[in-house]
Amino acid sequence: MASLQTLSKSFPGWIFFCCCCCLPLLTGSLPLKGASTAHHACRLRKINFQQPYIRNRTYTLAKTASALDKDTDNRLIGQQLFVNIRESNRCYLMKRVVEFVVKDVLLTEVKNQYPYVEEVAQFLASLTSELSSCQFSGKREHIEKNLEQMKNKMEQLGENGKTKAIGELDLLFDYMENACTDAPKKGGNKKKN
Amino acid sequence: VVENQDLQDSIKPQKVEFHSLNFNTTLHWQPGWAREARDALYFVQYKVYGQSTWQNKDECWAISSHVCDLTHETSAIQEPYYSRVRAALAGVYSSWSLSCRFTPWRETVIGPPMVTVVHSNKSITVRLQAPRSPYKRKRGSKIPMTNYYDLLYQVFIINNLLDEQHRVLVYEGKDKVIKIQDLRPGVSYCIVAKMYMLMLDRSSAYSSRQCTVP
Numbered sequence: 325m326a327s328l329q330t331l332s333k334s335f336p337g338w339i340f341f342c343c344c345c346c347l348p349l350l351t352g353s354l355p356l357k358g359a360s361t362a363h364h365a366c367r368l369r370k371i372n373f374q375q376p377y378i379r380n381r382t383y384t385l386a387k388t389a390s391a392l393d394k395d396t397d398n399r400l401i402g403q404q405l406f407v408n409i410r411e412s413n414r415c416y417l418m419k420r421v422v423e424f425v426v427k428d429v430l431l432t433e434v435k436n437q438y439p440y441v442e443e444v445a446q447f448l449a450s451l452t453s454e455l456s457s458c459q460f461s462g463k464r465e466h467i468e469k470n471l472e473q474m475k476n477k478m479e480q481l482g483e484n485g486k487t488k489a490i491g492e493l494d495l496l497f498d499y500m501e502n503a504c505t506d507a508p509k510k511g512g513n514k515k516k517n
Numbered sequence: 518v519v520e521n522q523d524l525q526d527s528i529k530p531q532k533v534e535f536h537s538l539n540f541n542t543t544l545h546w547q548p549g550w551a552r553e554a555r556d557a558l559y560f561v562q563y564k565v566y567g568q569s570t571w572q573n574k575d576e577c578w579a580i581s582s583h584v585c586d587l588t589h590e591t592s593a594i595q596e597p598y599y600s601r602v603r604a605a606l607a608g609v610y611s612s613w614s615l616s617c618r619f620t621p622w623r624e625t626v627i628g629p630p631m632v633t634v635v636h637s638n639k640s641i642t643v644r645l646q647a648p649r650s651p652y653k654r655k656r657g658s659k660i661p662m663t664n665y666y667d668l669l670y671q672v673f674i675i676n677n678l679l680d681e682q683h684r685v686l687v688y689e690g691k692d693k694v695i696k697i698q699d700l701r702p703g704v705s706y707c708i709v710a711k712m713y714m715l716m717l718d719r720s721s722a723y724s725s726r727q728c729t730v731p
Contacts (some may be wrong), residue, residue: 376718383623390618396599399567494623498595 366415366458368451368504373497378447381440383494388438390491393484400474400488401495408466415504416460417467422448422500424475429489438490451500521609527551528604529611530559535587535600537625539662540650544577544585544600544616557604557611561585566597566618579605588651594621594665627662627712629724630670634708636729640698643688643708645670648721663691667715672697675707675726684709703731 373379401421409417430445460467478485528549536543544561548554561577564570577585591598597620601613628648635642647668649659662668669691673684688695700706707728712721 374716376716380717387617394615396564396566396615396618397569402567491618494620495597 366412366419366455366504367506368415368454368500370505372451372454373501373505378443379497382444382447382497385438385440385444386491386494386497389487389493393488393491395481395484395488398477398481398488399492400478401492401499405470405474405499407470409470410462413460413462413467415455415500416458417470418496418500418503419452419455419458420467420471421474422496423452424471425489425493425496426452428475429478429486432486434486434490441490444493448496448500451504455504524551524553524606524609525611528554528557528606528609530583530602530604530614533600533602533614533616535591535598535616535619535624537591537619537621539628539648540588540592540594540621540625540652540665542586542588542591542619542621542625544587544602546583546602546614548583549604549611553606554604557581557606559583559585560603560605561587561600562602562613563587563590563598563600565593566599571601574600591619591621592652594625596620622665623717627666627668627714627719627721629721630710630712632672632708632710632724632727634727634729636706638702639700640696641674641700641706641708641729642694642696643672643710643727645672645693645695645710647712662712669713669715671711671713671720673709673711673723675709677705677707677728689713705729705731 405417405421406414426445426448430441430448435441435445478489481488526549528551530546530549533544533546536545544563546559548557558579558581559577560579561574562571563574564572572590574585574587574590585600585602587598587600597618599618600616603613604611630648631646633644635644647661647663647670649661650665652660654660669689670693671686672688672695674687674697675684687697697708705728707726709723709726711723714720
């Protein structure tokens with residue numbers, strides 16, 4: 325029927341479009357963005373975030389935990405992480421946050437209390453290992469200070485600290501995506517007015 | 518006469534939930550279990566997760582309905598929000614009932630596309646329109662949901678001669694106008710369509726069916 329025709333007609337078209345239009349755009353914008361070449365290691369391919377399976381698992385896990393967290397005032401993953409951090413260092417910072425969450429939250433005794441913890445931990449660990457040669461540039465102090473504040477906040481919250489961190493895995497996922505990939509398709513940049 | 522504490526508990530709103538379709542977001546709740554709860558008034562507050570102060574929702578302050586529109590308040594669609602409701606009756610206030618955390622971008626339900634069909638002898642031309650968000654461009658037109666997600670149209674054809682329930686996928690992609698060709702003359706066909714969200718592997722409901730008359 326018409327189905328195969330339409331699909332086979334449009335599919336090469338898309339590839340053609342992507343090769344001709346997107347690649348020059350991407351490569352063309354790189355020299356503008358990355359002033360220093362040191363940060364090329366601080367990039368993740370979009371494909372990492374395009375698997376609905378792990379994205380949905382992460383969101384489900386976060387939802388399960390956040391339903392148990394009644395503290396709406398304190399938030400670990402938010403814009404405060406990026407205070408005084410230049411854009412080129414944000415991916416590095418998120419890498420450090422993810423390393424911390426994997427090691428000190430997900431791979432502790434809580435992993436038996438929630439579904440999908442190990443899968444999500446494995447996925448996050450694969451991201452950080454892909455960023456193994458990602459380093460910061462400039463001064464270290466702001467990065468360390470912001471990380472320290474986040475860790476302290478979690479510790480101050482005691483038992484609920486870990487619940488909160490797991491409940492924010494959806495935020496962690498999105499922040500990592502935004503900081504480490506180029507221009508994700510999201511509403512954020514196309515909000516109303 | 519019930520004690521104050523009992524009354525407070527018995528009128529406390531239950532099941533406080535966000536419902537969201539194409540970013541049109543409302544808060545819903547159920548009245549407390551007491552029979553008197555029917556006459557209670559409700560008060561709604563909201564905030565972004567992590568803020569320490571709650572904002573009053575003026576349009577939902579001392580209302581008797583069980584729904585509150587928070588579309589405008591939740592327009593930073595990637596932010597996580599909370600809302601809470603309390604009830605009052607005869608000068609007695611219940612404690613607050615808290616919603617779950619709600620992130621519009623992650624949780625809104627995508628509605629089906631609008632479908633129109635024009636048919637000629639052996640083909641059908643299908644026009645598809647993605648659902649619109651409530652948010653407007655500067656010119657005043659509403660921003661379509663395709664601006665916020667990678668969305669594909671899925672178009673299905675139903676051959677009325679064969680089987681009413683049997684839908685065949687004939688197109689998946691981003692084109693807004695497609696042509697289905699090589700159809701049998703003198704046969705009635707129906708078309709339905711869905712939006713498919715790649716990133717979250719979710720689909721909208723089916724559109725209403727549009728049929729051709731032979």
